[in-house]
Amino acid sequence: MGTFFQHLTRRDFIRYLSVGSISIPVLMKGLAENLMAQEPITQQPIIWIQGQNSGIHSAGIWNLPEFSGFLEKFFKIVPQSKIDGDFIPLDDSDAAASHILILEGQFTNDPNDPLNSLIKDLIVVSRGVILLGNEAAYGKHAPEGFMDPEGDLLHHVETPFFKLPGAPVHARHILGMLNHLVLYGLPELDAYRRPSVFYSTLICNRCEYRSDFEAGRFVRYHGEREGCLYLMGCKGPVTKNSCPIEKWNGTSNWCVGAGSPCTGCSEPEYPDHHGLGMFGQLSSNDASINSFFVRHLETIAKGTAVLTVAGIATHAISKRTSSPLKGKRLSILEDEDE
Amino acid sequence: MNRMIVERLPRTEGILRVVQSDVEQEKTVFLGSGRSLQVEENLVGRYPLEAVQSTQMLSAVTGVSHALSAISALESYLQLDPTAASLQIRQMLLQLSTLCSHVTHFYWEVLPDYLNEDHFETTSSLKAFLRFDFRPEGRKKGDLSKEAGTQILSHIGQAARSLDELQQTIALIAGKYPVIMNLIPGGVTNFTFERGLLMKLLRKLEQVKGFIEVIWPEDVKLFIRDLPETVVVAVKKADLISFGSLSSGKKESIDAFYSEGVLIDGKLEPINEMLITESLQHTFYLPVGKTAGNDGRSFDFNKEGARTWIKGARYDGEPKQTGALSRMLITHIGGSHMEISDRVGRMIEDLGLSVESPNCIASRLLAEVFEGRLYIKSTLNLLLDYDVSLSLNKKTAFDFSKPGSGSGRIESPGGALLHQVFIKDNRITQYRVVSSVNWNFSSADRNGKTGIVENELNATLEKEELSVTQVSRIIHSYNAQILDGTK
Numbered sequence: 027m028g029t030f031f032q033h034l035t036r037r038d039f040i041r042y043l044s045v046g047s048i049s050i051p052v053l054m055k056g057l058a059e060n061l062m063a064q065e066p067i068t069q070q071p072i073i074w075i076q077g078q079n080s081g082i083h084s085a086g087i088w089n090l091p092e093f094s095g096f097l098e099k100f101f102k103i104v105p106q107s108k109i110d111g112d113f114i115p116l117d118d119s120d121a122a123a124s125h126i127l128i129l130e131g132q133f134t135n136d137p138n139d140p141l142n143s144l145i146k147d148l149i150v151v152s153r154g155v156i157l158l159g160n161e162a163a164y165g166k167h168a169p170e171g172f173m174d175p176e177g178d179l180l181h182h183v184e185t186p187f188f189k190l191p192g193a194p195v196h197a198r199h200i201l202g203m204l205n206h207l208v209l210y211g212l213p214e215l216d217a218y219r220r221p222s223v224f225y226s227t228l229i230c231n232r233c234e235y236r237s238d239f240e241a242g243r244f245v246r247y248h249g250e251r252e253g254c255l256y257l258m259g260c261k262g263p264v265t266k267n268s269c270p271i272e273k274w275n276g277t278s279n280w281c282v283g284a285g286s287p288c289t290g291c292s293e294p295e296y297p298d299h300h301g302l303g304m305f306g307q308l309s310s311n312d313a314s315i316n317s318f319f320v321r322h323l324e325t326i327a328k329g330t331a332v333l334t335v336a337g338i339a340t341h342a343i344s345k346r347t348s349s350p351l352k353g354k355r356l357s358i359l360e361d362e363d364e
Numbered sequence: 365m366n367r368m369i370v371e372r373l374p375r376t377e378g379i380l381r382v383v384q385s386d387v388e389q390e391k392t393v394f395l396g397s398g399r400s401l402q403v404e405e406n407l408v409g410r411y412p413l414e415a416v417q418s419t420q421m422l423s424a425v426t427g428v429s430h431a432l433s434a435i436s437a438l439e440s441y442l443q444l445d446p447t448a449a450s451l452q453i454r455q456m457l458l459q460l461s462t463l464c465s466h467v468t469h470f471y472w473e474v475l476p477d478y479l480n481e482d483h484f485e486t487t488s489s490l491k492a493f494l495r496f497d498f499r500p501e502g503r504k505k506g507d508l509s510k511e512a513g514t515q516i517l518s519h520i521g522q523a524a525r526s527l528d529e530l531q532q533t534i535a536l537i538a539g540k541y542p543v544i545m546n547l548i549p550g551g552v553t554n555f556t557f558e559r560g561l562l563m564k565l566l567r568k569l570e571q572v573k574g575f576i577e578v579i580w581p582e583d584v585k586l587f588i589r590d591l592p593e594t595v596v597v598a599v600k601k602a603d604l605i606s607f608g609s610l611s612s613g614k615k616e617s618i619d620a621f622y623s624e625g626v627l628i629d630g631k632l633e634p635i636n637e638m639l640i641t642e643s644l645q646h647t648f649y650l651p652v653g654k655t656a657g658n659d660g661r662s663f664d665f666n667k668e669g670a671r672t673w674i675k676g677a678r679y680d681g682e683p684k685q686t687g688a689l690s691r692m693l694i695t696h697i698g699g700s701h702m703e704i705s706d707r708v709g710r711m712i713e714d715l716g717l718s719v720e721s722p723n724c725i726a727s728r729l730l731a732e733v734f735e736g737r738l739y740i741k742s743t744l745n746l747l748l749d750y751d752v753s754l755s756l757n758k759k760t761a762f763d764f765s766k767p768g769s770g771s772g773r774i775e776s777p778g779g780a781l782l783h784q785v786f787i788k789d790n791r792i793t794q795y796r797v798v799s800s801v802n803w804n805f806s807s808a809d810r811n812g813k814t815g816i817v818e819n820e821l822n823a824t825l826e827k828e829e830l831s832v833t834q835v836s837r838i839i840h841s842y843n844a845q846i847l848d849g850t851k
């Protein structure tokens with residue numbers, strides 16, 4: 027490994043890291059030191075502003091000493107405390123000149139809140155804005171008194187922005203996107219302004235229980251057996267994220283691995299999912315089920331219902347029409363008898 | 365005239381303001397908070413199981429406790445007992461997440477208040493504090509000595525790695541951290557909990573055992589020895605509450621450490637949940653039955669005298685202190701666990717305090733360290749004794765169609781945590797969370813009785829002017845995850 031990295035330029039190395047899929051493993055093996063020992067570089071200023079939030083999005087990454095070291099090497103984090111106070115003038119400060127702005131949590135729409143006006147000022151002069159976590163990314167769901175950063179602020183300026191949603195956000199998504207911004211600028215985005223590199227493939231397509239899904243072998247209740255959780259309300263068929271391959275907290279586990287259905291936490295409709303909620307079962311059409319039985323379950327049910335109604339109707343008609351006939355026959359018989 | 369001492373307390377979840385009011389030469393301090401995220405209101409109309417996930421968003425350090433409390437509330441509604449194996453797994457999750465919280469509390473929330481530029485002359489530890497954009501300044505009164513500060517800081521990397529290992533251990537059990545995914549009424553969702561996984565967990569915990577049992581305690585002891593003022597008791601009277609331990613699921617309940625109870629005028633009484641109320645005085649919430657705005661909301665931004673979204677938890681009308689120290693003292697007074705009783709007795713004696721008046725920064729920090737030692741030992745025991753043949757859940761569907769309610773009580777890292785749920789037709793009709801922040805960080809109620817922290821700040825103010833550093837030190841020594849209390 028050492029020889030491999032010795033032949034790499036710093037730029038090549040960062041490119042490898044920025045691919046995302048190897049970022050965290052490489053950093054966790056301590057190889058980031060190789061990178062850090064390279065030529066001096068210009069640090070990119072980051073302004074990381076936390077609103078009303080619980081810190082769930084950053085809890086998993088800051089305890090990695092390598093991650094802090096990496097950030098310290100390539101980025102210059104401007105203290106929020108400095109910004110809250112007398113940080114601005116924006117125009118003559120290095121940090122404010124072309125900073126990356128990260129907004130985490132929820133921000134009030136109260137104009138008297140110092141953070142509110144500060145964010146408005148910073149957004150205009152930012153090189154790019156990252157909306158971190160569902161609260162910032164999908165602010166349209168915010169409770170009264172809080173703003174939607176996208177709808178209320180970013181739609182009115184030309185500053186490029188993208189979202190890293192999730193509950194919580196995956197650590198590698200943060201790292202990978204910071205790398206991308208340094209090297210290439212704004213990443214390719216999907217319709218919801220999420221980086222395609224992480225949010226382009228359905229969870230279901232890379233799930234370890236995909237074969238069960240294809241074959242229609244579903245877990246019907248917790249504890250029945252190990253397998254596909256579609257019937258338990260899994261949103262894997264409609265959720266685009268990289269959880270199945272990246273897993274969580276540097277381990278080999280993730281939600282489905284722990285027997286829990288995916289709740290679709292990085293989708294814009296989370297947690298409502300068009301009225302289904304976190305644990306409501308997707309229709310077979312939405313889930314693009316391949317299993318013959320499940321795929322046609324609704325058709326079969328509808329068909330059965332139609333047949334039942336038709337059967338009842340036929341029976342009713344035949345009953346109504348058969349009585350007069352019976353009468354006629356009788357009268358004929360009576361005639362004959364007579 | 366009001367003077368803002370702290371506009372936003374750093375290194376806490378959510379926003380806490382500290383304001384000093386000077387009226388006719390009478391000085392008082394009160395606490396204000398950032399706006400509510402209305403998690404309780406947002407749960408109304410949702411499928412009950414969603415409360416387990418949604419309430420975890422309230423805190424990165426007490427989220428696991430919220431999940432455990434929520435699932436207990438649902439089980440209480442369903443009248444469904446969890447399996448013995450799942451109880452053991454839940455106990456592990458609670459203990460591991462509490463360890464994460466306590467380690468974070470000392471090294472990242474409390475310690476920076478006592479550091480200055482001198483401590484960073486020969487160390488690169490500053491990057492460990494990037495998360496909180498902490499920048500050391502010149503030496504302040506009451507800072508750690510250069511030797512002690514440098515010594516403790518030399519362990520910060522190990523603390524970070526231990527936290528990472530603990531988080532990985534939780535993720536191996538529950539899918540991910542800080543939001544765990546494997547809880548269902550009657551058990552856990554895990555497909556299996558086999559020997560391979562047990563060995564992985566044991567190996568991970570063996571790596572952090574040394575730090576939890578030796579390094580962290582030594583650091584806290586050094587901290588206290590270097591700062592004798594942390595042993596000063598500001599408020600003599602201690603009214604305590606503890607919800608007691610989770611059942612460990614084992615027949616001989618040696619790991620059910622804590623007694624539940626409430627201390628009223630020095631007498632230990634069993635908890636009566638009906639006596640737990642929440643004061644809306646000085647909050648933005650309107651009295652029950654009143655609404656504001658066209659949409660009939662339960663709060664009013666313009667309510668007179670309102671300054672906080674933290675409802676004031678009261679037991680029979682009285683504020684109570686909660687946290688690691690409280691649960692230990694209640695267990696000590698109740699005499700239900702010899703080891704705890706013995707250790708707490710010695711701790712109080714070593715610090716020169718009394719059981720009647722034990723509440724100070726040093727005792728709060730030592731209680732967490734002691735609890736950490738108990739928890740790592742207990743988790744390892746639970747793993748070693750775990751029977752892989754036991755059932756992980758009840759293999760049953762959940763029926764939330766009938767009208768009813770349930771409640772779940774748990775001791776979260778910060779203290780007593782209560783979840784109450786009301787359900788009808790598969791939907792939540794009402795949800796209530798009373799967290800440790802509601803107990804410790806509430807403002808005055810209509811009888812003028814203030815919460816524990818506000819009381820301590822005011823007692824300190826009677827002796828001397830409050831500085832930002834002093835306020836920060838007092839508040840950080842409690843578990844100040846404010847978002848947890850605003851919901």
